[in-house]
Amino acid sequence: MRPPWSLDEARFTDLCTRCMDCEQYCPEGIVARGSAGFPEVDFAQGGCTFCGDCVTRCLPGALSVGAMAELPPWDLNLEFTAACLARGGVVCRTCADRCVARAIRFQPHSGGAFLPMLDSGRCTGCGACRAACPVDAVHLYRNPGPDRRGSADQLKRNG
Incomplete structure (x- = not known):
């Protein structure tokens, strides 16, 4: 499971540089390096407070600041x-x-x-x-069905 407000998987893996700033700045310590070096959420470590620190520190934009006001963190x-x-x-x-x-x-x-x-x-x-x-x-598992995250471009067009 990706951090909150992640773009759709294809767009996320295209943009994410695996810098792990999201992990470093997560006050709850639930973001960790996962498969192929990409960040994942490990709920065994705790719960998310939806503070948004991971999103605001994501300079490549794999976690969308624009989505924070429009969408729930994940489905x-x-x-x-x-x-x-x-x-x-x-x-x-x-x-x-x-x-x-x-x-x-x-x-x-x-x-x-x-x-x-x-x-x-x-x-x-x-x-x-x-x-x-x-x-x-x-x-906890992702809701099956269409991914509502979209790309950053789609969020700009819709917002």
Whole structure:
């Protein structure tokens, strides 16, 4: 997963020089060198606060400053895997406790612990729930479908 406000993958890899300024200036420490040396977000390290420091430090423009006001940082979905402790009958609400947007709630489940439910309309995709989960049962993934990021030229034309 690329840092927030990344352009579409082809345009991102064309523009990104792999300087890793985005990593150096990420106060949360969630940007790291990934495959082929390009920056990726590692939510196991923590959540994104959407401060924008990675974007403003990206001089080549692979992370779009123009998109910050127009688009959410990324289009992510979240799912709770079978490893979720609550699904196994163990009381755990760590993910909800870390969710600043209050997108995760626990609903009663007959015969067991309350189960996590996601309000996708509230979820920002910050990843704090993923980082907090003691059993790695929160999975964040890109929303399938057309990439809404576009190129910097497309953003200028549309904006």
